[in-house]
Amino acid sequence: QVQLQESGPGLVKPSETLSLTCTVSGYSISSGYYWGWIRQPPGKDLEWIGSIYHSGSTCYNPSLKSRVTISVDTSKNQFSLRLSSVTAADTAVYYCARGTMFRGVLIRADFWGQGTLVTVSS
């Protein structure tokens, strides 16, 4: 069974960079699919952030693209998210997920992590 687990700081200061890592077990990232991040601010909708293929090819949500970097480490079967210049609006539960893309956009996520709450506050 494919399992994903997010890890990283739960508190980030405004203007700093949010960094999270997703560790995948039960499936090799190098075997295929896209691997990405989805977040949900308190009381708001889910929002796709971006995804990466094992080759390193990335697709990002245009609304976040200028601040997002997603990278992959196939040797550790992990992928990571960096979101720069964070504000309180970036406070959310962040999920990592395995997905399928169409024209550079996530169309389905078939396995998700449990999610991790990241709060942006000084």
Add this chain to the structure above:
Amino acid sequence: QSALTQPASVSGSPGQSITISCTGTSSDVGTYNYVSWYQQHPGKAPKLMICDVSNRPSGVSSRFSGSKSGNTASLTISGLQAEDEADYYCSSYASSFTLFGGGTKLTVL
């Protein structure tokens, strides 16, 4: 206001059928057959229940079905069971974005 509109809550008794709607526009749900439905129990990871409007991933109960008419997609759960009580979210491809609904809380009475 969510990009895709779902009812905030629905309820039903065990054994009954319920339907959750997901209304978008002609730029997303109405044009593309890339509508997915996710189930989320409190504190748990979301689970893909329906993809591509009406396809069930392996392992998902046949009690779950999806359909679409115009700009509205629907998730139907038949033979309601207590374990179906959860939040349900729809999503749709929309050119440069993935849109999500605001979620529907299903209560099994």
